[in-house]
Amino acid sequence: MGLTRMHHTLSKSHAMADRTTTVNRLEEVVSTSEEFDQIVLQALPILLDRATGYTKRFLRETGQWNDDIEHEKFALRWGSEYLERFRMCGRSEVPCRPLFLFDSLVAKQHSKPEPFCYHPDLLRPLGRFLDGLVARAVVSRDALIALYRHSYGWGPGEVIAVTGLNGLESQRIYKNFRRWRESGWQRTMKEMGLTNTELTELGNQQQRHRQRFNGEAERLIRVAQAHYRKSEPDHYPCLSRSQWADMFAQGYGCDYRIWHLALCLDCMQTAWGLGTGGSAAGEKPRLELQVRP
Amino acid sequence: MSQEEDVDTYRSRLLESLSERSDRSNRDASDPIQVYVNERRVGELEGTGLGARLHVQCVDHIDMVYLRTEEGILLGGLTAPESGFRTDRVRLSSDTVELCVHNAGQGGSLSAVFIPAASVWSRAWKTLAGLADRLTVRGPEPALGYGMRAVVFAQALTAIAVVGLVADRMTIWTTSDRTSTPVLQTAALPMASIAGATRLEQQLDELARMQAKVEDVLGSQQKGMAQLHQAMAKLSSTQETLESNVLTVKEEKEEIEKRLETVSRETDHRPTRQIASRGRGEQEQLEAAIKNLTADNDRLSKEVVSLEEHNQALKTKLQATVMAASRSVDPGPERLLKMADSLQATQQQAPFLFWVTFSDGTSQESIDKWVHEIKGYKGALNEGWQEVRIVPPAVPPDRFLEQIKGDKIVKAARIGQ
Ligand SMILES: [Zn+2]
Numbered sequence A: 001m002g003l004t005r006m007h008h009t010l011s012k013s014h015a016m017a018d019r020t021t022t023v024n025r026l027e028e029v030v031s032t033s034e035e036f037d038q039i040v041l042q043a044l045p046i047l048l049d050r051a052t053g054y055t056k057r058f059l060r061e062t063g064q065w066n067d068d069i070e071h072e073k074f075a076l077r078w079g080s081e082y083l084e085r086f087r088m089c090g091r092s093e094v095p096c097r098p099l100f101l102f103d104s105l106v107a108k109q110h111s112k113p114e115p116f117c118y119h120p121d122l123l124r125p126l127g128r129f130l131d132g133l134v135a136r137a138v139v140s141r142d143a144l145i146a147l148y149r150h151s152y153g154w155g156p157g158e159v160i161a162v163t164g165l166n167g168l169e170s171q172r173i174y175k176n177f178r179r180w181r182e183s184g185w186q187r188t189m190k191e192m193g194l195t196n197t198e199l200t201e202l203g204n205q206q207q208r209h210r211q212r213f214n215g216e217a218e219r220l221i222r223v224a225q226a227h228y229r230k231s232e233p234d235h236y237p238c239l240s241r242s243q244w245a246d247m248f249a250q251g252y253g254c255d256y257r258i259w260h261l262a263l264c265l266d267c268m269q270t271a272w273g274l275g276t277g278g279s280a281a282g283e284k285p286r287l288e289l290q291v292r293p
Numbered sequence B: 001m002s003q004e005e006d007v008d009t010y011r012s013r014l015l016e017s018l019s020e021r022s023d024r025s026n027r028d029a030s031d032p033i034q035v036y037v038n039e040r041r042v043g044e045l046e047g048t049g050l051g052a053r054l055h056v057q058c059v060d061h062i063d064m065v066y067l068r069t070e071e072g073i074l075l076g077g078l079t080a081p082e083s084g085f086r087t088d089r090v091r092l093s094s095d096t097v098e099l100c101v102h103n104a105g106q107g108g109s110l111s112a113v114f115i116p117a118a119s120v121w122s123r124a125w126k127t128l129a130g131l132a133d134r135l136t137v138r139g140p141e142p143a144l145g146y147g148m149r150a151v152v153f154a155q156a157l158t159a160i161a162v163v164g165l166v167a168d169r170m171t172i173w174t175t176s177d178r179t180s181t182p183v184l185q186t187a188a189l190p191m192a193s194i195a196g197a198t199r200l201e202q203q204l205d206e207l208a209r210m211q212a213k214v215e216d217v218l219g220s221q222q223k224g225m226a227q228l229h230q231a232m233a234k235l236s237s238t239q240e241t242l243e244s245n246v247l248t249v250k251e252e253k254e255e256i257e258k259r260l261e262t263v264s265r266e267t268d269h270r271p272t273r274q275i276a277s278r279g280r281g282e283q284e285q286l287e288a289a290i291k292n293l294t295a296d297n298d299r300l301s302k303e304v305v306s307l308e309e310h311n312q313a314l315k316t317k318l319q320a321t322v323m324a325a326s327r328s329v330d331p332g333p334e335r336l337l338k339m340a341d342s343l344q345a346t347q348q349q350a351p352f353l354f355w356v357t358f359s360d361g362t363s364q365e366s367i368d369k370w371v372h373e374i375k376g377y378k379g380a381l382n383e384g385w386q387e388v389r390i391v392p393p394a395v396p397p398d399r400f401l402e403q404i405k406g407d408k409i410v411k412a413a414r415i416g417q
């Protein structure tokens, strides 16, 4: 018994010494990208905890913190997001001291007006699912296209018809769908910390209380969409019916259509029927949340 | 499952996927590369075309630039400077994306250019970059701007030139004197150095000219970049206003049509058309700019390739010389003579013959002195023309004769009788 405890204490202090060494290395100047990659790869746990700590502090200071597992997960998620960006940008910043660069990058993120989409309801499984989906759609085209699938239950053909795409763009949509099914969805769920149990439970809720489930989903997806639907000021804003009609008729703004209509429930209603498939479809689409890809 | 365990599991999962991300080679080459500024998508870059470009003008200051796959995987990124320019190359397996960010008081702008692995230009670039690596002290690469790169180019070229000169000098020393008598050989050494010096001078001229040419091309390349930069900025802002104008013009048109039904259609359409044609004009300018730039690139890469070839030839010569030198065991000045001997055995060459007449009243003494000075030997005398034999000069015969004619006592010189 005593021996096990001593062994435990020893290995613990050993781990702490390792940690100190790694932190020291992070404070030293790194002069090549390869060296940077290597040191950061070794220090991933330390850096993740550091970024998570900063995020927790930010949430506390802005009155958005609560001592529960949801908030812990939220802070971890953003910590890992910052860490990923740091790994990419940092390697072009050499020579640099990785730790200081990392701190300044996180500080920079937290000095922005709305660094992340925080809403207490978005921390629960349904909210986390939607937040993860929409957040991913902003950085991944596969996820953006998948939003049509998860929001309305459409397949590639329907997406192409509704957004009025041409042949070349259509091929890409099929590819986006395939990749999302194969790996994108899985990865996003994993990164949002959604367990299989939680996903199954979401599916059950949807079966049992369809209307209430979709009503709640609509309320939450609007919160997430409003946060993430940002681009350069006045670049891709909401449009009137006649403006959308113009865009569809003249065939310009392909990116605009795909991007905005996926991220805006209201404009989907406004622009309904303008694409080739719309006129035949009749009734305006309602949110019908799909959990699985 | 306790709560604490769940958080730990989540943490390990995140760490796991962070480690997996180090493998960035799985980009589907036919997919466009998504470009993000400050975490917002601003456009995409064709991932297959030669030199696909994207230019973005932002109202906001640019903090970060990211490149992602369609799956959302980060391929690379760049932190923008508080103000001013920053360029960087993001390597995607074999292809490259060159990013140029510019932050100014009125916002930021970004240029992204896709450079596929197979392009002539990037191959030439690699060759040169390799040379620069070998020949110059390496600086912190990412900090290099266009200007700095040009300096590295120039340094590399200078280094090549120096290597070339050394190689050539050694070749001159060992190959230019080929006569039959040992006495002459000894005497011919200083002669070789004179001829060698002339040749070196000539080569230095040539190299300087070549370098000036390359620097010229580099200069126009940079200028072209800057012009393209401006043209693109102008075009993108025109297109933005064009897009928004098309919308407002359409709406206004309906209004105008209602109110001024008598006015001809011609008038109604004019605003749209004017803007559209303006856009087209800019487009043409831009296309011309790109064409010029491409031509510059081609010219430069050809220049670089020929420089490389030239350099290769010089290096081969140097190697041959060094090898010959290392085979020779005797130290001291005799060594060079020995080398000349061995070369002579394989490459016997006749002395160079020419005829001169001297200015009226030149004494025999000064003629003899002159012949001695050029390390020559007098031959036959025919109708006032004196035959002179020397070791073959390093310069072409015509040029050599011109040099001879420049001497004060020489009236005329020719090769044949
Ligand atoms: Zn909208």
Ligand SMILES: [Zn+2]
Pocket: B055, B100, B101, B102, B109, B110, B111, B229, B233
């Ligand atoms: Zn620019």
